[in-house]
Amino acid sequence: MNINAAPQIIGRSSQDITPGYMSGFGNSFETEALPGALPIGRNSPQRAAYGLYAEQLSGSPFTAPRGANERSWLYRIRPSVKHSGRFAKAEMGLWRSAPCFEHDLPIAQLRWDPPPMPQEKLTFLQGVRTMTTAGDVNTQAGMATHLYLITESMVDQHFYNADGEMMFVPQQGSLRLVTEFGVISIEPAEIAVIPRGVKFRVELVDGPARGYLCENYGGAFTLPERGPIGANCLANSRDFLTPVAAYEDKDTPTELYVKWGGQMFMTKLPHSPIDVVAWHGNYAPYKYDLRTYSPVGAIGFDHPDPSIFTVLTSPSETAGTANIDFVIFPERWMVAENTFRPPWYHMNIMSEFMGLIYGVYDAKPQGFVPGGASLHNMMLPHGPDREAFDHASNGELKPVKLTGTMAFMFETRYPQRVTDYAANSGLLQDDYADCWNGLEKRFDPNRP
Ligand SMILES: O=C(O)Cc1cc(O)ccc1O
Numbered sequence: 242m243n244i245n246a247a248p249q250i251i252g253r254s255s256q257d258i259t260p261g262y263m264s265g266f267g268n269s270f271e272t273e274a275l276p277g278a279l280p281i282g283r284n285s286p287q288r289a290a291y292g293l294y295a296e297q298l299s300g301s302p303f304t305a306p307r308g309a310n311e312r313s314w315l316y317r318i319r320p321s322v323k324h325s326g327r328f329a330k331a332e333m334g335l336w337r338s339a340p341c342f343e344h345d346l347p348i349a350q351l352r353w354d355p356p357p358m359p360q361e362k363l364t365f366l367q368g369v370r371t372m373t374t375a376g377d378v379n380t381q382a383g384m385a386t387h388l389y390l391i392t393e394s395m396v397d398q399h400f401y402n403a404d405g406e407m408m409f410v411p412q413q414g415s416l417r418l419v420t421e422f423g424v425i426s427i428e429p430a431e432i433a434v435i436p437r438g439v440k441f442r443v444e445l446v447d448g449p450a451r452g453y454l455c456e457n458y459g460g461a462f463t464l465p466e467r468g469p470i471g472a473n474c475l476a477n478s479r480d481f482l483t484p485v486a487a488y489e490d491k492d493t494p495t496e497l498y499v500k501w502g503g504q505m506f507m508t509k510l511p512h513s514p515i516d517v518v519a520w521h522g523n524y525a526p527y528k529y530d531l532r533t534y535s536p537v538g539a540i541g542f543d544h545p546d547p548s549i550f551t552v553l554t555s556p557s558e559t560a561g562t563a564n565i566d567f568v569i570f571p572e573r574w575m576v577a578e579n580t581f582r583p584p585w586y587h588m589n590i591m592s593e594f595m596g597l598i599y600g601v602y603d604a605k606p607q608g609f610v611p612g613g614a615s616l617h618n619m620m621l622p623h624g625p626d627r628e629a630f631d632h633a634s635n636g637e638l639k640p641v642k643l644t645g646t647m648a649f650m651f652e653t654r655y656p657q658r659v660t661d662y663a664a665n666s667g668l669l670q671d672d673y674a675d676c677w678n679g680l681e682k683r684f685d686p687n688r689p
């Protein structure tokens with residue numbers, strides 16, 4: 242494979258395919274895979290070095306306020322217009338977009354078993370299975386949650402999503418995301434975000450892969466405000482990694498798939514679109530290791546709102562009302578005194594889709610397993626199951642470490658609609674609500 246990675250950052254030969262990264266969230270980065278490929282002090286020289294074409298990729302409107310303004314300049318072998326021949330409609334498989342009312346389940350708390358690893362050959366594009374959709378892809382609001390199952394690398398096949406940015410949350414197996422901006426490798430407990438419009442392909446590293454995917458139609462994920470927490474802890478900027486420039490000069494035919502307006506299209510190219518030799522800007526893919534998250538929690542009493550564990554947030558136009566919050570439940574100490582320590586029983590205007598990467602989630606010791614999922618939709622009551630309730634109500638409140646666990650939540654302001662796949666794939670647990678059986682009346686007016 243002819244991938245040329247920027248030597249000045251990683252100190253390796255330009256033929257080395259090991260990914261290299263630059264640290265920081267939302268920085269203005271600059272990187273070049275060939276010396277002098279990046280113009281200095283200007284974006285559009287009359288003739289770019291090495292015969293490259295200059296191209297701007299705008300992730301926000303030109304006029305977005307400075308804090309939300311995202312764009313990068315790419316110096317590439319061919320401009321992207323050469324990447325778009327005639328598009329034809331292509332198969333969507335089990336990928337769905339909001340609004341999608343194809344299934345009409347009665348309201349309920351829902352939980353799914355993990356999908357087994359398939360025997361058939363599935364590339365990333367064939368392996369996306371939409372679980373829920375929310376909002377409206379046509380108004381750039383809302384999201385979709387998907388599972389992915391991958392048994393084959395994409396070969397001479399590339400993709401970009403015009404409908405939203407995509408957050409990969411691997412649960413099993415590592416992935417190599419070969420993007421226009423460089424190469425990102427991720428394993429379970431790491432995530433990667435590919436911005437809207439960025440071309441890439443997904444390769445397997447070590448056998449079949451399974452994971453979760455959040456497709457964000459709305460405002461780009463950003464770090465949450467820290468408020469009184471101050472400058473440190475939670476997700477720290479320096480732990481976000483953006484790849485150095487890496488390109489292919491490869492004249493073999495490739496298919497370019499584009500998801501646009503909830504539909505899939507395909508065109509054929511005579512060359513690889515991974516041809517960006519240098520780039521600069523703040524609109525770029527990144528990865529993050531969830532194990533570097535520094536949780537802040539209750540060191541006195543009571544259970545804080547889960548927003549304390551927000552890694553990234555996609556804001557909406559309404560302050561504090563997220564299009565999506567990406568929240569994790571990592572390893573941590575539970576020390577609160579005279580406190581019911583697991584999540585409280587609650588109803589929420591936001592809609593909560595949860596997944597488990599590994600370990601046990603404290604509110605659901607049974608039934609919520611790695612690779613599975615749950616959905617607690619807008620204003621549907623939920624909370625610890627009977628076992629967790631009994632344990633938390635009666636256990637000795639010494640400091641306890643929740644170890645070897647990593648659950649997460651995609652929480653959105655929009656109600657989530659369940660797809661046909663989610664309803665009928667056989668993974669839906671029809672006895673989920675029974676986990677609250679046995680939470681009997683305990684009230685006794687004579688026992689304060
Ligand atoms: O429902 C859940 O399990 C997620 C969750 C966790 C928590 O600690 C507080 C509220 C909440 O919705």
Ligand SMILES: [Fe+2]
Nearest residue numbers: 589593617623
């Ligand atoms: Fe909840």
